[in-house]
Amino acid sequence: MKKTIAAGLFLALFTLLVGCASSETAGSEKEKTIKIGVTGGPPEEITNLVKEEAKKEGIDLDVIKFNDIVTPNQSLADGELDLNMFQAKQFMEKYVADRKDPIVAIGTTYNSTLGIYSEKYESVDDIPEGATLGVPNDPVNLWRGLLIFEEAGLIKVKDDVQLATLNDIEDNPKKFKFKEIDVTLMLRTLNSIDAGIVASTTAFNMGLEPIEESIFLETGDSFPMVVATNEKDKDNPDYKRIVELYHSDAVKTYIEDKYGEVIRVTDDPFTIE
Incomplete structure (x- = not known):
């Protein structure tokens, strides 16, 4: 009888430990970290707000600030970043044409004058x-x-x-x-x-x-800011979700209140013309 009780206790303890380990693994899988490069000013400020919105959905957005407009694309191409958001669509296209790096825009965020x-x-x-x-x-x-x-x-x-x-x-x-x-x-x-x-x-x-x-x-909206990633990751659903969060109500309200007509959220996050 003592052996049976001991065996039962061992089995229960083993199941509990395995269950805890499984829960920890599941929890760690839910926490996703995405590295995004930005420049200072509005790109950094707005992306930090997107970070707060992403955290609510179990995504840890690691916002990395750069002091120039070349390194964020180089770091993305080298795999040091998952995304960047600091440049107009045409600037990114010219960079890709010159460097031949496999960088693509997966969505727009706002027009900055x-x-x-x-x-x-x-x-x-x-x-x-x-x-x-x-x-x-x-x-x-x-x-x-x-x-x-x-x-x-x-x-x-x-x-x-x-x-x-x-x-x-x-x-x-x-x-x-x-x-x-x-x-x-x-x-x-x-x-x-x-x-x-x-x-x-x-x-x-x-x-x-x-x-x-x-x-x-400037009054036009012909040079939208974009979220860029490596071509192999262009269909990543978490990256696309980050694009959508730049159009969330919280972010739109922040931009309208702080920047007025100087910065305008694009109409459709996934229309890149």
């Missing part, structure tokens, strides 16, 4: 003939900057030109000069030029309010 800033003039109409205008030195943002100067009525760019360069300026009635400058350094260079193109993300990061301190703000 660029603007014209000046330390000398309070209106684009005040910029004098022969002034020096700063444009970003990467091909996509240079093209975008030229389109903003065109929207402001300062120049005319040739129609239907993709990745327009300075050579595609069709009309420059005030004979402006153009200087190519790293987009992340433009604000610090304004004292040596008459006006320049600055990303609202950079302006926010430097403590500026784009609506109040730019002299012209």
